[in-house]
Amino acid sequence: MKKEIIIINDMEDFMKEISSIVRKIVKDELNGKEELSKKSTKDALFTRAEVCAHLHISYATLHRYVNAGVFICHKMGRRSLFNMKEVEAALIKVNV
DSSP, X not given: OOOOOOOOOSHHHHHHHHHHHHHHHHHHHHHHHHHHHHHHTXXXXXXXXXXXXXXXXXXXXXXXXXXXXXXXXXXXXXXXXEEHHHHHHHHHHHXX
C-alpha cells in the first residue's frame, strides 16, 4: 500500500477525502470476496452447522438424511463435512 501525505485545511474537504478512501477500500474488499465465493462455494466442504443453516433444518433432520442416504457425509477425522454440490443435487432428486 502506498503512503501519501495529504494536507487539507478545510474539515469538509477532509471528510470527503476520508470517505472516498474508505469507500474505495471497502469496494475493493467486497469485489475480492465475491470472486472468491463464486469460485469456491460450490466445491467447498461445509460443516454440519453450515449445511443446517443453509437449508434451514435441524441437526436431527440432517442426521436422518445422512442415515437414509439422501446426503453424502465426508469424514475428516472427527469432522463431518458436506460438499454443497452434492447436497444441492440430492435436494433436486428428492424434489423431483
